[in-house]
Amino acid sequence: MKIIYPxxxxxxxxxxxxxxxxxxxxxxxxxxxxxxxxxxxxxxxxESKARFEPIAAYLSEKLGRKFEPILVDTYKxxxxxxxxxxxxTHTNSxxxxxxxxxxxxxxxxxxxxxxQDHKDSGAIITRKDSGIKNYDDMxxxxxxxxxxxxxxxxxxxxxxxxxxxxxxxxxLSYYAIAPxxxxxxxxxxxxxxxxxxxxxxxxxxxxxxxxxxxxxLDDFHIIAESIPMPYCTVGAMPDVDPALVQKVKEALLNMxxxxxxxxxxxxxxxLDRAWLHGFAEADDSEFDLIRxxxxxNNMEPFKKF
Amino acid sequence: xxxxKYFIIIAGLILIHLLATPLLACKxxxxxxxxxxxxxxxxxxxxxxxxxxxxxxxxVEIVQMEDTKAAHEAVLxxxxxxYINYVGxxxxxxxxxNALDEPQKAYILASRSYNRxxxxxxxxxxxxxxxxxxxxxxxxxxxxxxxxITTKEVIKKFPILDRLINKLAGRVDNKTLEELRGKSExxxxxxxxxxxxxxxxxx
Numbered sequence: 283m284k285i286i287y288p289x290x291x292x293x294x295x296x297x298x299x300x301x302x303x304x305x306x307x308x309x310x311x312x313x314x315x316x317x318x319x320x321x322x323x324x325x326x327x328x329e330s331k332a333r334f335e336p337i338a339a340y341l342s343e344k345l346g347r348k349f350e351p352i353l354v355d356t357y358k359x360x361x362x363x364x365x366x367x368x369x370x371t372h373t374n375s376x377x378x379x380x381x382x383x384x385x386x387x388x389x390x391x392x393x394x395x396x397x398q399d400h401k402d403s404g405a406i407i408t409r410k411d412s413g414i415k416n417y418d419d420m421x422x423x424x425x426x427x428x429x430x431x432x433x434x435x436x437x438x439x440x441x442x443x444x445x446x447x448x449x450x451x452x453x454l455s456y457y458a459i460a461p462x463x464x465x466x467x468x469x470x471x472x473x474x475x476x477x478x479x480x481x482x483x484x485x486x487x488x489x490x491x492x493x494x495x496x497x498x499l500d501d502f503h504i505i506a507e508s509i510p511m512p513y514c515t516v517g518a519m520p521d522v523d524p525a526l527v528q529k530v531k532e533a534l535l536n537m538x539x540x541x542x543x544x545x546x547x548x549x550x551x552x553l554d555r556a557w558l559h560g561f562a563e564a565d566d567s568e569f570d571l572i573r574x575x576x577x578x579n580n581m582e583p584f585k586k587f
Numbered sequence: 588x589x590x591x592k593y594f595i596i597i598a599g600l601i602l603i604h605l606l607a608t609p610l611l612a613c614k615x616x617x618x619x620x621x622x623x624x625x626x627x628x629x630x631x632x633x634x635x636x637x638x639x640x641x642x643x644x645x646x647v648e649i650v651q652m653e654d655t656k657a658a659h660e661a662v663l664x665x666x667x668x669x670y671i672n673y674v675g676x677x678x679x680x681x682x683x684x685n686a687l688d689e690p691q692k693a694y695i696l697a698s699r700s701y702n703r704x705x706x707x708x709x710x711x712x713x714x715x716x717x718x719x720x721x722x723x724x725x726x727x728x729x730x731x732x733x734x735x736i737t738t739k740e741v742i743k744k745f746p747i748l749d750r751l752i753n754k755l756a757g758r759v760d761n762k763t764l765e766e767l768r769g770k771s772e773x774x775x776x777x778x779x780x781x782x783x784x785x786x787x788x789x790x
Contacts, residue, residue, distance in 0.1 A: 357616060357744040380743075430643075430746040451750060456788060459747065461644020582743045587708050 316350035317341075317526070320368035322377065322514075323353050326463045333556045334372065337534075339545040340552045344533045347526075356431050363387065363519070370530060371517040376433035378515035379572050383583040386520035389564035390531045393514040393556075396486040400562035401510035403485045404438025407473055410503045414479060417448045420505065423479035425450070425457040426472045428465045433572060434484035435466055438508035441575040446506070454480075470497060480505070486513075511571045515564060534561040617646045618745070621658035621667035624651070625718040627733060628658075628671055630767050631759070634780045635669065635735060635752055641790040642751055655718065659736075663705055668741045669752075672709075673717055675731025677701065690732050701736065708742065710735045710749055711756030715764040754789060 319341070321334040330353050338351035354362050356377070362368045363381045371378065371387060381387035392400040408414040414423065420443075428435020436459075443450050450457060458478075460468040466487040473481035474497060485507060491497045516534060518527040537560060542551050553560060577584045618639065622632035636647040650667050652658040658670035674690065677697040684692040690712075698709040716730035735752050742749050759767070763783075770779040784790040 355616070360743065436746075451754075458641070459643040581746055585739075585742070587702060587739070 314347055316348040317370065318350050318352055318368045319370040319372065320352045320354050320359065320362050322356055322359055322371075322373040325465075327353055336543050336545045336550045336552045336555045337372075339550075340537070340541070340543040341530060341533055343543055345526075345529050356429065366519065366521070369519055369522050371515075371519075373515060373517070374431070374433055375512040375515045375569065375572055376437055376576070377431065378517050379569055379576065380583045381517060382569075383573075387517040388520060388527065389515055389517055389566060389569065390527065391516045391534045391561040392512045392564050393516075394559040394562055395513060395557060397489055398485070398510045398513075399559075400513055401568075402434050402513045403510045404434040404436075404442070404508045405483055405485050405488060406439050406442065406505045406507075407470070407481045407483055407488070407502045408479060408505055409473060409476065410501055412479060412503070414503070414505065416505065417443070417446045420448060420480060421453045422455045425454050425480040425482065426469050426478040427457060427459050427482040428469050428484070430459055432465075432484070433511065433575075434486070434508070435469070435482055437572070437575050437579060437581065438511070439482040439506075440579045442506050442508055444578060467491065467496075474501060509571065512564070512568050516561070531563075535563060537561065616644075617648055618669065618741075618748075619648050619650050619661075619667040621650045621652050621661040621670040623655040623658050623671070623718065624653060626768050626771075627715065627717040627719040627764055628655075629776055630764065630771065630780060631671055631713060631733070631735075631755075633776050634755065634759075634784065637777070637781055637784060638755065638789060639748070639751060641784075643745075643747070645745070662707065662736065662738065669735055669737045669748075671733055672736050673729075673731045673733050674712075675729070678731075694732055694734065706739050707736050708739060708749065710737065711753045713755055713764075714757045714760040716761060717764075719764065719768065758787060758789075 319338050321330055321337075323330045324333075331351075334353070335351045338349040341347075341349040352362070352368060354368075356373075359371070359373060359377060360381070363371065363385050370390075371381065373381075375392070378387060378389060382389060394400045396402060406420075414420060427439070430436050440450060443453075459465070460472065462468070466483055469481040469483045470487065470491060472478045488497070488499060488502070488504075492499045516530075518530070537553060539553050539560065540551060541553070542549050544550075573584070576582070580586060620632050620636055622628040632649050636649055639645055639647050650658075650661065652661060652670075655670070655672055655676055658667065659672065661667040662670050674693045674697050677700070678693055681700075684696065694709065694712060701707040701709055712732040712734040715733055717733045718729060735755075737748065737752075767779055767783060770782075781790070
């Protein structure tokens with residue numbers, strides 16, 4: 283009879299083990315209460331886990347404290363901040379500003395990635411053969427946006443349109459948000475294959491997809507592109523020990539391209555795995571561009587009803 | 588005999604596992620739309636559900652409630668994110684403009700009151716007045732403006748939700764609602780609503 287006990291335990295626990303409620307797998311080896319760093323899921327949980335968990339492992343190694351990575355859906359992230367389920371955050375810059383405004387999140391560093399260092403821009407694209415050249419030509423056309431909580435997939439383009447005398451709610455014949463995962467890629471393909479006339483996409487995704495040979499930029503016309511603004515941002519909750527905050531900030535800023543960490547039995551180059559070139563110090567004044575756009579678009583945290 | 592006993596135990600555990608897993612599995616981004624027990628609530632609930640799903644990919648589950656008050660409570664306690672209310676009901680027992688004689692003024696006052704009291708946001712009225720009685724073949728209604736309601740918290744998570752639902756503003760007046768109800772007597776509400784949204788280029 284005893285031989286059945288492990289099976290009993292296994293089957294009882296199995297539903298809990300495979301459910302989606304788990305948040306990260308933690309970092310082993312250190313005894314103190316873990317420091318929780320929430321990573322906004324980009325594209326997919328699997329991709330984000332592979333990209334960001336080594337950063338938490340690196341911080342554990344450098345600071346001698348256990349950092350627990352927690353992967354969080356974009357639209358659930360605020361609950362983690364509001365309920366203090368995280369100590370540090372890694373989100374897009376729009377969410378970082380929202381939490382900075384509403385919860386006093388401190389802006390520490392900005393990811394360096396792509397051709398614009400620690401910044402990115404938002405582009406409005408169409409097929410080169412669409413005949414659409416400017417805002418006037420866009421009237422009556424269809425458009426697909428990236429996630430509505432994305433600074434360079436929605437916010438930047440919405441602002442561009444409003445400030446150029448084009449009201450997306452009235453002047454487009456139809457618009458939609460790309461469904462499911464990998465939204466930015468879906469936007470680009472939706473335009474390329476003619477499902478929508480116009481697309482709203484981060485510049486970095488256009489460049490990366492071309493580098494990877496997935497698209498040819500010559501097939502597209504960029505109707506408008508925003509000015510560059512801060513990219514994904516690391517923040518600290520206001521109640522975290524300032525000394526620890528400073529150490530985390532320094533560890534990130536000083537991270538070299540070839541630095542590696544042992545994570546889940548593999549030695550990984552941290553920045554390469556995260557698809558980053560490094561981290562830049564966050565300059566609050568650079569985020570004013572995002573604040574201004576959120577206000578003009580009447581979006582949170584400045585939304586007026 | 589002993590082998591059979593093990594077999595039964597293991598089979599029972601597998602069954603428990605299969606039953607438990609769907610309850611715990613990922614469902615992705617889901618909005619819950621609470622509807623009361625009236626014809627207009629059924630039609631407009633379905634309409635918002637299809638509109639949101641088609642244009643954002645977000646799953647919308649319609650939650651059937653006993654009445655509008657129960658739907659309000661569901662949203663208030665975070666069990667649902669959207670419901671449909673009527674200015675007249677919201678103003679019931681309060682002083683102020685009459686919801687029938689001064690509908691716009693009554694709507695604005697109800698909006699302010701719900702924002703202040705519940706953190707709820709009245710979106711733009713659909714155009715019709717209700718609720719429409721469930722059984723009345725003539726489409727009998729208790730007339731005051733109907734409008735969708737959500738919360739600030741929900742709009743924070745779903746930033747285009749208000750903009751999207753507001754595309755229905757003024758599109759469904761009493762006559763249109765009566766037509767939709769008539770069609771729904773002969774075919775599924777979902778088909779009726781989908782036809783309406785497609786013909787208005789809303790999906």
